[in-house]
Each structure stands twice: as structure tokens, then as C-alpha cells.
Amino acid sequence: MSQAILLQIFDQLELLDIFELQQLDRTIEKYLTDKLLTVQQDELQKFTNKKQLFKQWDDISDEEAIGLKAEFYTEDIAFVEVALNVYLPQLQQQDNI
Numbered sequence: 001m002s003q004a005i006l007l008q009i010f011d012q013l014e015l016l017d018i019f020e021l022q023q024l025d026r027t028i029e030k031y032l033t034d035k036l037l038t039v040q041q042d043e044l045q046k047f048t049n050k051k052q053l054f055k056q057w058d059d060i061s062d063e064e065a066i067g068l069k070a071e072f073y074t075e076d077i078a079f080v081e082v083a084l085n086v087y088l089p090q091l092q093q094q095d096n097i
Contacts, residue, residue, distance in 0.1 A: 016024065060068070
């Protein structure tokens with residue numbers, strides 16, 4: 001926020017009477033409380049979603065788990081091979097410099 005805007009805000013605050021300042025204080029407090037509540041609800045939802053994913057993982061059979069691990073392993077290997085094919089020539093080029 002720029003200095004000019006802050007000065008305008010302070011000038012406006014000086015014009016308020018005590019009742020208006022109290023209302024402003026309550027309004028700001030309510031906003032901050034609502035914001036905190038929203039953040040807490042978002043965090044709770046993320047936690048709940050993560051917990052549900054772990055439960056779903058725990059509920060799958062051993063055979064399904066082995067299949068998924070093998071699939072992830074294959075995908076990971078493919079990703080690493082592609083990354084190395086791009087990265088190794090760059091390293092070799094840097095070594096030649």
C-alpha cells in the first residue's frame with residue numbers, strides 16, 4: 001500500500017467519533033475471525049481429503065496395491081529416462097565448456 005493511501009486512511013480515521021471507531025473495530029475483528037474460520041475450514045477439508053485417500057489406499061487389496069506400485073514404478077522409470085535424456089546432454093555440454 002502506498003504512503004499516500006495510508007495517509008488518506010489515517011485522515012479519515014481522525015474524522016470518526018468513538019462510536020464509529022468501535023463499529024470499525026468490530027467490523028475488522030469480524031472480518032479477521034471469518035477469514036481465520038475460512039482458513040481453518042479449508043485446512044480441515046484438506047486434512048479430511050488426505051485422510052480419506054489414506055483410508056482408500058488402506059482398503060485396497062494387496063494384489064491391487066502391488067499392481068499400482070508396479071504401475072507407478074514403470075511410470076517413474078519412464079519419467080526418469082526422459083529427464084535423463086534431456087539433462088545428460090546439458091551436463092555434457094557444460095563439462096565441455
